Amino acid sequence: MATGTRPADVVIVGGGIVGLATAHRLLEARPDLDVQVLEAEDRVGAHQSSRNSGVLHAGLYYAPGSDKARWAVAGKAQLERFCADHGVRVARTGKVVVATDRSELPALRALTERARTNGVDVEELDVDGLRRHEPHVHGVAGLRSPGTAVTDFGEVTRVLAGVVGAAGGLVRTSTRVLDLVERPGRVRVATTTGDLEARAVVTCAGLQADRLAAMTGSPPTERIVPFRGSWLRLRPELAHLVRGNIYPVPTGGGLPFLGVHLTRRIDGEVWIGPNAVLAGARSGASPWSVDRRDAAATARFRGTWKLAARHLGIGVGELWRDRYLHATIRAVQRYVPTIGVDDVARGPWGVRAQLVDRDGNLVDDFVVRASDRVLHVLNAPSPAATASLAIGADLRDRVLGRLGRGTG
Numbered sequence: 273m274a275t276g277t278r279p280a281d282v283v284i285v286g287g288g289i290v291g292l293a294t295a296h297r298l299l300e301a302r303p304d305l306d307v308q309v310l311e312a313e314d315r316v317g318a319h320q321s322s323r324n325s326g327v328l329h330a331g332l333y334y335a336p337g338s339d340k341a342r343w344a345v346a347g348k349a350q351l352e353r354f355c356a357d358h359g360v361r362v363a364r365t366g367k368v369v370v371a372t373d374r375s376e377l378p379a380l381r382a383l384t385e386r387a388r389t390n391g392v393d394v395e396e397l398d399v400d401g402l403r404r405h406e407p408h409v410h411g412v413a414g415l416r417s418p419g420t421a422v423t424d425f426g427e428v429t430r431v432l433a434g435v436v437g438a439a440g441g442l443v444r445t446s447t448r449v450l451d452l453v454e455r456p457g458r459v460r461v462a463t464t465t466g467d468l469e470a471r472a473v474v475t476c477a478g479l480q481a482d483r484l485a486a487m488t489g490s491p492p493t494e495r496i497v498p499f500r501g502s503w504l505r506l507r508p509e510l511a512h513l514v515r516g517n518i519y520p521v522p523t524g525g526g527l528p529f530l531g532v533h534l535t536r537r538i539d540g541e542v543w544i545g546p547n548a549v550l551a552g553a554r555s556g557a558s559p560w561s562v563d564r565r566d567a568a569a570t571a572r573f574r575g576t577w578k579l580a581a582r583h584l585g586i587g588v589g590e591l592w593r594d595r596y597l598h599a600t601i602r603a604v605q606r607y608v609p610t611i612g613v614d615d616v617a618r619g620p621w622g623v624r625a626q627l628v629d630r631d632g633n634l635v636d637d638f639v640v641r642a643s644d645r646v647l648h649v650l651n652a653p654s655p656a657a658t659a660s661l662a663i664g665a666d667l668r669d670r671v672l673g674r675l676g677r678g679t680g
């Protein structure tokens with residue numbers, strides 16, 4: 273541990289998939305570096321990285337030219353290669369976006385064009401095409417992405433930790449970072465297991481990202497607003513009703529994560545959801561947990577109220593579906609009519625870290641804030657698990673640039 277005179281080269285805060293992918297990319301390029309990953313929990317990937325849909329997104333939806341668009345496409349290919357090299361299962365189950373009536377055709381066409389602009393291979397489907405790929409789906413037309421895949425990102429995260437360790441990196445769990453102080457050529461890192469120094473720091477703290485960013489320089493004007501997503505599980509004997517991923521046509525409205533969809537997971541289970549409701553805690557033990565500090569931070573932030581006012585109808589609908597199973601099932605029955613309310617049970621849940629600005633806009637793209645020696649990943653929402661190795665490569669280049677300035 274670098275508590276003495278010699279600083280670590282790079283300290284990464286957060287042992288989720290983004291932090292560990294960054295450590296992996298650094299050690300791959302520079303095996304001589306002393307890289308340490310500090311994780312608050314007693315295991316890696318305890319939060320978003322193992323509580324997600326497990327979809328390797330092909331990159332259909334993202335604004336052309338955005339980091340999301342570029343890094344989803346590049347990162348998916350990189351992650352598929354990593355999984356093949358390290359024995360992690362990936363299944364290219366494909367994805368079908370379903371238009372249930374003709375009013376959705378213009379939005380489906382716009383999505384087709386966007387996907388092609390992003391360089392994503394997609395196929396337009398008529399009714400017969402829809403049935404061929406997803407025999408139990410009802411719709412008037414569809415779009416298919418054959419490259420969409422599923423994996424277990426929790427397993428990917430654990431394997432990444434093993435690879436980092438094998439390359440000489442140190443992954444320290446049960447080590448919460450309490451403070452970061454920038455000094456010329458150094459950063460002092462205060463943790464629950466002692467202090468250390470680093471020549472560069474990268475924070476990949478997910479739901480705590482804004483708090484880590486506030487430790488150096490002035491606090492960001494944006495805040496992390498936690499949104500819980502819960503899934504329903506389809507009865508195992510009905511899993512054959514869903515072959516891959518079935519999504520509705522996106523409705524827009526500035527909320528990227530809405531729309532009830534069905535995912536056949538890598539273990540064969542079918543999950544329905546997730547929905548999106550404001551969470552009372554960033555890292556609670558149950559879906560209903562309320563953490564006083566987290567709830568107060570959300571309530572005091574003016575962006576929360578602006579967001580709520582702008583999307584009141586959608587928010588109420590999400591809460592309603594969260595409470596009443598039949599409301600979610602009604603949404604599903606629009607495109608898979610054979611699924612009934614008795615065919616599902618409440619399933620797992622996860623909390624998304626979503627950056628929101630003071631005007632109530634959800635910040636769509638990935639955001640990294642940098643100072644001389646510290647890089648803060650401030651916004652890494654979906655598809656950051658898919659894109660993790662590409663995000664890690666970008667952060668690696670920025671870190672090496674800083675170390676190369678020679679003040680360390």
Ligand SMILES: Cc1cc2nc3c(=O)[nH]c(=O)nc-3n(C[C@H](O)[C@H](O)[C@H](O)COP(=O)(O)OP(=O)(O)OC[C@H]3O[C@@H](n4cnc5c(N)ncnc54)[C@H](O)[C@@H]3O)c2cc1C
Nearest residue numbers: 286288289290312320321324325327449478501655656658
């Ligand atoms: C419901 C849901 C569905 C999703 N579905 C998909 C999907 O299908 N495909 C996809 O690509 N993406 C999906 N995502 C998004 C994806 O899971 C995240 O973008 C990704 O996991 C972010 O990784 P991360 O490492 O940034 O964050 P996290 O996994 O949250 O890791 C951050 C880590 O930092 C640690 N930490 C925080 N503060 C400190 C501190 N002070 N000191 C030390 N450690 C600290 C935390 O304990 C945590 O382990 C989904 C997310 C959710 C919640």
